[in-house]
Amino acid sequence: MSGMDLLFTWIAAGLTLAIFSFLYRDNPFYKFAEHIYVGSAAAYWFIYLWFFDVKPKLIDAWISNTGFERYILIVPAFLSFLMLLRFIPKVAWLSRWAIAFTVGMGAGLGITGAIQGYIVPQVKAGMLPLWTGQWGNSLNYIILVVSTVTTLVYFFFSKEHKGGLGFLAKVGIMFIMIAFGASFGSTIMARISLLIGRLYFLFHDWLHLV
């Protein structure tokens, strides 16, 4: 282990312990680590977006392309420039053009992405035979279809949940709670595996106890 590795292991251990100190109560050590995290994460994502998105798609593309493919890049460069005009109060309203483009793109991608990525595949996957010839399979398929339909009914607020609709919504909330419980359990397991990772770092990499 080099001197730099050792130094950064101690820095990492210090930051880890500072964050864990929040388990006792909010304190200056936690606040310090938290602010370091926010500052470094902002710079990290700044660098990440520059080197993985803006540079290859704008600067590198401008250098490598020719003709139309090169000059069309003036459009996103101009929109990006407009975005920065927010810093000049007199012409700040021009940044709305860039914002309008990102919002329009987000909305367009929202529609195409939702239809292609969720609605069509999920509806297709949900169209299951209710009788397959085997009791076990058929029961599972019936539960799958009923849980999907009743969950959708629960989120249907255009009509009051009374009578038959109310009953279906009640069945729906039961399935939703089972799904939330399962997701909750999986999330806890993911967080605990992160916790084990940090404890392993402290006891293995830092203290060499395990």
Place this chain on the structure above:
Amino acid sequence: MKKEIPLAITFISGFLLIVALFVPHRPFGDLEQRFNDWYIIVAGFTLILGVDSLLAHHWKIIRRRQPGAFHSMALILSFIVTLVWGVWDGLKFGNPFDPASTFLRYFYTYVFVSLQATMFSLLAFFIASAAYRAFRARTSTATLLLVAAALVMLGNVPKGYLAIPPVVAITGLLLAFHFFREGQETAETTMRIVYWGTALVILVLLYPVIQFLYHNLPAVKDWIMNVPHLGAKRGILIGVALGAVAISLRIILGIERTYLR
């Protein structure tokens, strides 16, 4: 003019993307990818606005010597150090995430990953207290949530089935006791019989349930994940997607204009 042009830009960019979905031929065919690239570029620049807002807020705290100025100084310093380090390695190696760069080896591995992983691992503790609060709600739906969560958690760990007998036995006995007490406190005879009957059924079923879960816990966990969880999740996903389509249409058609404020 200040509102009409942005509305037109939103309509054209959103509408062209929808056209590209239905007409996958030139000139619309490659439009989706091109617009996507432009979106990534322009959205990348919005981060500059966010960073400016963050730094300006903390700079104000330092200048006015408000409480927490030391922490704000730490934030700005950590931002500058990370940025300079990343840009320096970016110029030196062509990319700060090059395997040979010190930015990746030291900053990313020891600082960023440590901070992020520890911050998220804290949630393991707070999520446990949230579970406790949900359990205190004592409603049938909260119980369903907890039973599903407990079975998924125990089913995910290698020796989870060993915890089944004590957990299920204690829970079952407490439930049976709860129904027995409810029956005792009820004046109505029919309801008393119902409560006591429920308590009796729980006690009778306790042993077979423990036996079944002890021997089939991973299969039960898989069944929860693959059947009721998947079905409800599918319903939620379809609902969310339908909502996204509706709100996107409102934005494209100019009904929703809050982003222009």
